Amino acid sequence: MGQVLGRKQLIVMGAGAGLLAVALGVRQGMGFFLVPMTIDLGWSRELFGLAMALQNLIWGLFQPLAGGLADRFGSGRVIMGGAGLYALGVIGMASAVTPTELLISGGVLIGLGMSGCGISVVYGAVARLVVPERRTYALAIVSTIGALGPFVLPKVTQVVIGDYGWYGALVATAVIVALMIPLGGMMRGKPEDDGSEAPQNWTAALSEARKNRGYLLLVAGFFVCGFHVTFIGTHLPGFVAWCGLGIGVAGTALTIIGGGNIMGTYLAGVLSNRFRQKNLLSLIYLARAALIAWLMLMPKTELTIFIFSGVFGFLWLSTVPLTSGLVAKIFGARHLGMLFGLVFFSHQVGAFLGAWLGGLNFDVTGNYNAVWYTSILLGLLAAALHWPIRDQPVERLMTPQSA
Helix, strand or coil: CCCCCCHHHHHHHHHHHHHHHHHHHHHHCHHHHHHHHHHHHCCCHHHHHHHHHHHHHHHHHHHHHHHHHHHHHCHHHHHHHHHHHHHHHHHHHHHCCCHHHHHHHHHHHHHHHHHHHCHHHHHHHHHCCCCHHHHHHHHHHHHHHHCHHHHHHHHHHHHHHHHHHHHHHHHHHHHHHHCHHHHHHCCCCCCCCCCCCCCCCHHHHHHHHHCCHHHHHHHHHHHHHHHHHHHHHHHHHHHHHHCCCCHHHHHHHHHHHHHHHHHHHHHHHHHCCCCCHHHHHHHHHHHHHHHHHHHHHCCCCHHHHHHHHHHHHHCCCCHHHHHHHHHHHHHCCCCHHHHHHHHHHHHHHHHHHHHHHHHHHHHHHCCCHHHHHHHHHHHHHHHHHHCCCCCCCCHHHHCCCCC
């Protein structure tokens, strides 16, 4: 068994946390480019939302493939390739002057890059080095440290846009993204087989997952997570402006979300050692629905926005280590990159719809109300879906392996 605090494990966990900090932090700040780019280039919010939606869909579509390649050949090369595409996409976004160029750079290239250096690839590398009973906690630690990116980078993005304009901010962002290439180099090496799981190829792993009802419920439930966080991450600055509040309020709100995310993700890891992960997930989605309903009922003041951001931030990425930990608990870590990648694809389909429908809703009606109310209903649905999940390991993992 790998030692949780061994030198190799610490290096991989540290590099993984750095990768998540940059990848998710940059993505979290993308919403700040919506207003200045659409005004300067004469684009609609629907177009920008469509680019972000396409980015999330491409990310999710290729995440299982990237995860499967990392499971088989190691995470390092996959991450370095993804980071290069990510940086290229950000530079292309800065140079885009037509809608097609925005969709290709901000949508396709960044989406492909995120699939190579995203959550399932990093989580797969970490989970394979940690004993099963500590995996969810280890993943939560990586996520907690990685959450410093979404806490810090959105505010930095806002300041740089204010000082140097959106073009200069995108160029600076590309430089930050390129830092992920050497971090990926720290995760080189093929996955090791410790003999704790029976040999299984991709086809058998997919067949086993497809027949598991709990896995299918996880796939369906994670769709809602993607819808929630991407709609809010992309359109919260626009919603704040619609409420008549200053752009500084939006920057502070996203920073508060990042701070709440750090605490919530860590607490999710701690609670996973005491309570069933599926029940924690149900409670998180139920709390999200209640919080959005509260926002709709309250006057839209700075204090309301800040309270909403703090509580929702607490619930933001706390679903990720719990969901990935459940996948690892049920199926083991051998094919975690691919299997969680498929769950994450559902997340990104939700993200596509959240980003796109948010912009479409605003362009058609002049507000975001329909998508907010849809988010409430989806939260209730996700809470109901997670409760009946059977969270026991499959029979293959229950059978002792011969030495």
